[in-house]
Ligand code: FES
């Protein structure tokens with residue numbers, strides 16, 4: 018019986034549970050010095066001078082260096098070339114916390130102390146926190162660019178003029194999808210050392226070691242082959258560790274320059290300002306349709322805050338556009354987007370990256386439309402779904418969905434909820450005027466995974482002792498690839514999990530790789546691994562067939578991992594040692610698999626909340642998730658991914674927001690001030706699994722890493738709005754913190770009073 | 774200043790700076806890097822260890838304050854090859870992903886179960902409020918702790934061994 022599809026506990030866990038992982042900060046390099054960065058104390062300013070003299074004389078200090086001293090090339094820019102980011106601030110600082118200089122000392126404490134002595138002479142410039150003001154261009158971050166606009170998506174495909182023709186109703190809403198801090202529990206770090214052969218090794222927190230190797234090499238003016246990047250265990254990323262960070266480039270440069278190993282780990286307070294942020298969109302959504310619930314047109318305008326330097330954040334609206342119509346068949350669509358720079362932390366990918374923003378817009382819009390025509394939100398959704406028989410289905414914005422069953426997901430959700438009973442309970446509390454009102458929020462979502470095209474490497478080797486090695490170009494940082502990929506090899510070659518080694522994250526050990534992000538790993542790297550295992554099997558069968566004087570087609574892998582034999586005749590088994598010897602001493606196959614296209618997981622989520630109308634406090638009572646990510650390889654891993662995603666969705670809807678004051682000073686710059694979601698704010702989750710295979714790969718697998726967040730966020734927001742709808746509250750932006758809920762209720766009461 | 778204490782059952786004696794935090798002592802002086810650091814405001818609990826059997830955020834305690842006491846870290850929890858029931862439950866129920874919060878979370882759970890051998894779900898959530906995890910959504914952590922309670926995990930750790 019195949020191991021695939023089974024609930025298999027992870028092979029990586031015993032080590033993590035008994036000694037803890039080996040993260041970058043756990044590495045001990047002989048003779049290492051410690052780097053600490055001097056950071057901008059304000060949001061925007063002209064650098065007049067940097068006085069490093071006193072710091073250079075401080076105890077233990079090895080070097081104090083500025084951008085000028087290091088002369089490093091800029092980071093890749095996702096916008097106009099003048100907006101490229103230098104690894105250390107040059108000429109200007111553009112966000113609070115931006116690194117300006119680096120201090121290297123014998124101990125970390127000495128480096129921290131000496132950094133206090135560096136005098137940065139800054140002429141303050143006006144801060145620019147509000148992206149709508151950035152559009153006006155009165156304050157420019159990059160005067161040489163002549164604009165704050167760093168990216169645009171041209172309006173289309175339909176014209177504005179005729180968009181809502183034929184609609185009985187059109188509903189409009191401005192929606193703020195607030196800025197978030199990704200908060201992986203491990204912050205950023207790096208360590209670098211030059212080996213005896215003169216070659217540089219860089220250990221770093223990342224999701225994308227090969228990309229880092231190329232980016233760091235470019236900044237240092239080296240050939241990529243002159244650099245080895247190693248990602249040891251990495252404590253979560255959620256998209257924020259895709260980027261190569263300036264400090265990591267500087268650490269690499271320091272090791273070469275000083276001829277000594279260098280270590281660096283940031284503090285959480287530094288991380289809150291320097292690890293990229295997520296979301297940060299202002300949306301203008303308009304939805305039109307008929308009174309009987311048919312949506313005819315959608316308009317979505319996005320203003321993306323990219324932060325101080327255009328990185329992946331500037332590109333997020335493109336992903337929002339791809340998924341703008343969600344699970345619905347919308348005949349006419351107009352989308353446009355503008356990305357701007359502001360004096361804030363650069364925005365990058367964060368769990369969902371542009372797709373939660375799309376889901377939030379369309380799912381809020383569906384509820385607003387339903388409210389406007391007085392129809393149940395479940396019914397409105399049902400009337401507009403892309404029907405199951407229409408796949409592959411191309412949306413009006415040109416995205417082709419591979420497979421799906423949206424009505425099926427909603428039906429299962431409503432059954433699990435006992436929806437009519439919940440609505441009855443809600444009506445009862447409304448009639449009673451209960452202090453604790455009930456809200457039921459639905460969200461039917463679809464998202465895109467594996468959206469970045471390209472081939473991924475999977476390699477499988479069987480050694481003569483009957484053990485196997487899997488090498489992957491993806492990079493697991495919590496997802497459990499060591500287990501998942503080993504399961505694929507075990508299934509094809511019969512070698513048990515405990516005899517399969519997993520290697521990743523070392524650019525010398527694994528020649529190529531695209532890393533792990535965008536829920537791509539199983540459908541690209543996993544398929545490469547399974548194809549490599551099949552190629553190994555094919556070769557092994559041929560070699561075993563010669564020895565057994567049989568037909569290769571009749572040869573199978575022994576399910577105890579001993580080798581190969583004729584089907585049904587395990588008594589004569591050719592051992593892996595013999596097969597490897599016959600293969601010339603090395604039995605290994607590499608496959609680069611390029612998926613033919615992205616895949617589109619979908620589902621239906623519901624949140625049931627209780628809102629205390631006296632205090633504004635919201636409690637999530639139930640969180641029910643129906644998710645379909647195609648065929649599941651290991652339901653245990655899929656469950657974990659969904660749970661984490663649900664929590665981050667609830668967190669955005671209810672709690673989390675990264676806030677700046679008008680001067681660009683961060684107000685949530687540590688974990689005491691940033692309300693990262695804890696166990697007490699969440700319920701246990703209820704899950705229902707659907708498996709509609711994708712035709713795009715032989716595993717039938719879609720991505721599952723981000724769906725939880727994409728579906729749950731609007732479900733919770735809709736639930737809070739739903740709880741207050743009868744009290745005159747039409748829409749609430751996230752996070753729906755008690756103050757905001759309470760104020761909305763007060764405003765609604767005042768409004769009702771005036772109207773009466 | 775001199776400190777002498779037991780770490781995972783082993784006598785340790787060192788001359789340390791008075792301002793050295795216990796977490797840095799464990800990581801940098803003892804080389805026990807299983808205990809992690811996740812914040813600088815005593816908010817995350819990644820650094821949780823047991824001191825005389827009770828959970829403590831080791832970034833809130835000086836090494837010298839541990840003088841004469843018994844400290845248990847994740848490295849000292851299993852009984853040789855045999856996992857502690859809490860460790861076993863975390864594995865069984867997928868209570869960890871990236872593993873970064875895990876050492877602190879496991880130690881906090883062990884301490885919680887020592888105090889409340891049969892907690893309700895709400896008590897588990899309350900008890901772990903000071904330990905943040907970004908990966909699991911806490912669902913499987915809570916499940917693991919409840920399962921460990923069921924399996925009778927509330928056996929004394931550290932001082933008793
Ligand atoms: S490191 Fe966060 S509480 Fe100790």
Ligand code: FES
Nearest residue numbers: 870874906907908
């Ligand atoms: S498992 Fe990653 S933070 Fe908890």
